[in-house]
Amino acid sequence: MNNIVIGILGARLDHGGLGKGRFGRWRPTVSIPMQPDFSVERLELIHHVDEQQLAELTAQDIHALSPNTRVNLYAVDYENPWDFEAVYSQLHAFADAYAFDQEHENYYVHITTGTHVAQICLFLLAEARFIPAKLIQTSPGKQGEPNALYGTMQVIDLDLSKYDQIASRFAKEAQEANQYLKDGVETRNAAFNQMIEQIEQVALRSTAPILLTGPTGAGKSRLAKRIYALKQQRMQLSGRLVEVNCATLRGDNAMSALFGHVKGAFTGAQSERAGLLREANQGLLFLDEIGELGLDEQAMLLRALEDKVFMPLGGDKEVSSDFQLIAGTNRQLHTQVKHGKFREDLLARINLWTYELPSLKARIEDLEPNIHFELKKITKLLGYKVSFNQLALKQYLDFGMAPNAVWHANFRDLNASMTRMATLAQGGRITEKIVANEIKRLQTDWHGFSETETEAEGTQTLLAQVLSQEAIEQIDAFEQTQLAQVLNVCKTSKTLAEAGRRLFNVSRQNKASSNDSHRLKVYLQKFGLTFADIT
Numbered sequence: 001m002n003n004i005v006i007g008i009l010g011a012r013l014d015h016g017g018l019g020k021g022r023f024g025r026w027r028p029t030v031s032i033p034m035q036p037d038f039s040v041e042r043l044e045l046i047h048h049v050d051e052q053q054l055a056e057l058t059a060q061d062i063h064a065l066s067p068n069t070r071v072n073l074y075a076v077d078y079e080n081p082w083d084f085e086a087v088y089s090q091l092h093a094f095a096d097a098y099a100f101d102q103e104h105e106n107y108y109v110h111i112t113t114g115t116h117v118a119q120i121c122l123f124l125l126a127e128a129r130f131i132p133a134k135l136i137q138t139s140p141g142k143q144g145e146p147n148a149l150y151g152t153m154q155v156i157d158l159d160l161s162k163y164d165q166i167a168s169r170f171a172k173e174a175q176e177a178n179q180y181l182k183d184g185v186e187t188r189n190a191a192f193n194q195m196i197e198q199i200e201q202v203a204l205r206s207t208a209p210i211l212l213t214g215p216t217g218a219g220k221s222r223l224a225k226r227i228y229a230l231k232q233q234r235m236q237l238s239g240r241l242v243e244v245n246c247a248t249l250r251g252d253n254a255m256s257a258l259f260g261h262v263k264g265a266f267t268g269a270q271s272e273r274a275g276l277l278r279e280a281n282q283g284l285l286f287l288d289e290i291g292e293l294g295l296d297e298q299a300m301l302l303r304a305l306e307d308k309v310f311m312p313l314g315g316d317k318e319v320s321s322d323f324q325l326i327a328g329t330n331r332q333l334h335t336q337v338k339h340g341k342f343r344e345d346l347l348a349r350i351n352l353w354t355y356e357l358p359s360l361k362a363r364i365e366d367l368e369p370n371i372h373f374e375l376k377k378i379t380k381l382l383g384y385k386v387s388f389n390q391l392a393l394k395q396y397l398d399f400g401m402a403p404n405a406v407w408h409a410n411f412r413d414l415n416a417s418m419t420r421m422a423t424l425a426q427g428g429r430i431t432e433k434i435v436a437n438e439i440k441r442l443q444t445d446w447h448g449f450s451e452t453e454t455e456a457e458g459t460q461t462l463l464a465q466v467l468s469q470e471a472i473e474q475i476d477a478f479e480q481t482q483l484a485q486v487l488n489v490c491k492t493s494k495t496l497a498e499a500g501r502r503l504f505n506v507s508r509q510n511k512a513s514s515n516d517s518h519r520l521k522v523y524l525q526k527f528g529l530t531f532a533d534i535t
Contacts, residue, residue: 002041002105005032006131008122009047009055010113022061026140026151028112029058033066034150040069041105046094049077081115088121095130107133108155127158134158180233181226185373189363195355202353203227204234209305209325209350213333214357217410220328223357224286227326231284239283239323242276247292254297259304261313275312277304280323290350291331291342298343305349325350335473360410367400370411374418379428386422388430395435399442406446417442459484466533475527483527486520487534496520496531 007029014029015022033040043062047055052075059071074094078086100107109126111119125131135156141147181196181203202210210227212220221243228241249257256266260275277285287293293301304310305325309318327350336342360367371393379385388396399405407413421430421438462484463472475483486503493499500516524530 003039003108004042004044004105005040005108005110005136006044006122006133007032007046007110007112008114008118009045009051009058011048011051011054013113014058015054024149026149027058027061028138028151029110030061030065031138031150032110032136032153033062033069035153038153040066043069043071044074044098045071046074046076046091048081049075082117084117084121087115087117088124091118091121091125092130095125098131100132102132107131108136109133110136110138112136112138180230181223183222183226183373185366186369187363188365188369189358192358192363192366199223199227199353199355200230203230204236206353207324208352209327211333211350211354212326212328212357213354214330215359215410216330217412218357218359219411220357221286221288222411224284224288224326224328228284228286231324237283237324239281240279241284241286242280242323243286243288244276245288247289249293249297254294255300255313258297259300259310259312260315260319262315266314269314273312277310277321277323278319281321283323284326285323286326286328288328289330290327291329291333291336295341295343298346302343302346302349332473338473360407360414361405364401364405367414368397370414371396371418374415375422378418378422382422382428384428386425386428386430388435389432392430392432392435395432396438399435399439408446413442413445462487466529467527471527486523490520490531490534493535499531 010028014027029043029045032038033043045055045059052073055073055075059073062069062071076087076090076094078090080086109122109131111122114122122131123135126133126135135158137154137156138151139154140151141149178193178196178200181200187193187196199210202208212223214220224243225241228237231237244257246254255261256269256273256275258276260273260278261269263269263272287301300310304321308322309320311318333342333347333351337344337347360370375386400407409416417438420441421434422428424434424437425431459480460472463475463480466487472480489502490496490499493502497517500520504516504519521531524534
């Protein structure tokens with residue numbers, strides 16, 4: 001494969017004078033094609049327009065010393081060579097227009113010459129793979145030695161994974177970030193840990209909205225706060241974390257709270273209000289229960305996300321705010337879109353990175369590490385250590401990990417439970433008696449939810465066995481309950497006729513001739529089902 005070198009003309013180091021004496025001096029750019037065991041097919045020499053004469057002379061000298069090396073000159077024109085933005089912009093334009101052919105050519109970027117700003121810009125372009133190249137650094141040889149004129153050359157590969165210490169440092173930083181997002185909890189659920197790993201990458205590499213879904217109490221708010229703290233720790237955010245539960249916003253109050261208002265915008269608006277979006281400028285805005293926002297607020301939020309501008313309530317002049325959004329919801333937003341309660345374009349905008357946080361019951365193996373986490377928090381709050389005795393901890397874990405443990409409010413249930421037991425613990429020791437009383441308390445709390453939830457969950461489970469989630473969402477709640485009962489009867493019947501007789505046991509008595517099979521078949525066809533599908 002051919003070697004292609006990209007470099008910047010050094011106004012001082014590549015000069016060497018205009019007379020023949022220049023061939024007796026080390027010049028970085030000229031030295032590259034003179035390196036033994038490194039043939040250069042092409043040298044792309046970037047130079048300022050004011051250095052055209054020196055660039056042409058350098059190209060002639062390279063041709064004289066290495067006839068097989070072709071030199072292409074590329075002129076840039078920035079007024080100030082120390083203007084980072086201007087220099088990067090023009091070097092980026094060069095890289096963007098260049099036809100790289102990595103299948104047939106090896107690319108190298110020479111960073112010995114040029115200003116420090118230009119060298120940094122070339123490094124950034126190579127590191128980001130805008131220029132798919134390795135770096136080369138040249139240096140003069142010692143006087144009197146054979147390599148005095150062409151010196152030495154060192155190749156630097158920017159594949160950082162090849163450097164053990166650097167790679168291990170990155171792995172350590174990623175691990176630390178993962179633990180940071182989990183509040184230091186040594187979670188054991190593999191799917192949850194994998195999700196946190198990706199959230200860490202997205203949080204540090206992207207400013208796009210993040211959508212956190214999952215049941216109430218699954219930890220959406222806590223995770224949003226940890227994401228903010230991580231980004232702030234890495235100097236990616238300078239503004240505040242602003243969080244609001246959208247379920248508390250209604251009418252003009254919603255518009256005013258989010259987007260602010262001008263004085264006199266409505267009755268009682270005696271002064272101007274900045275609004276939460278402006279308060280989150282250069283920071284992070286966490287909108288919990290975003291599905292509760294009204295359609296008008298959704299439209300304004302979409303514009304604020306896309307254009308970074310919005311109109312305060314009652315105002316006639318746009319204001320701006322640059323914030324990152326994390327949205328939380330326990331609703332199915334796609335279903336909300338179908339019912340006209342959530343804007344499809346807003347969902348498309350916030351649905352780039354969506355993560356469903358599992359319930360505590362779905363990751364029950366994480367119960368014990370979260371118990372220890374809660375006790376650490378309580379210990380810090382109370383000022384003395386709180387812990388279980390060994391038998392009490394086993395008693396609580398056996399109860400909490402049993403199949404009939406509901407954990408209705410998820411981690412909120414756990415936090416409340418730990419708080420109650422810690423408060424009652426004499427000398428900071430949670431005993432079997434305290435645990436037994438707490439178990440009774442939790443069972444009583446959960447009992448009120450269990451009956452209605454078991455029925456609803458049973459219905460959904462039955463329907464999910466024969467229908468897609470999308471199909472289920474198109475059926476009214478009334479018909480879902482009715483269909484679930486029909487499915488139950490069909491599953492426990494040997495034939496379509498038997499199921500029909502059981503389902504139409506009263507009405508069939510009033511008919512001279514009844515075709516229960518046909519009636520049931522027609523009913524099932526309404527949902528695209530057959531008796532065979534069910535049984």
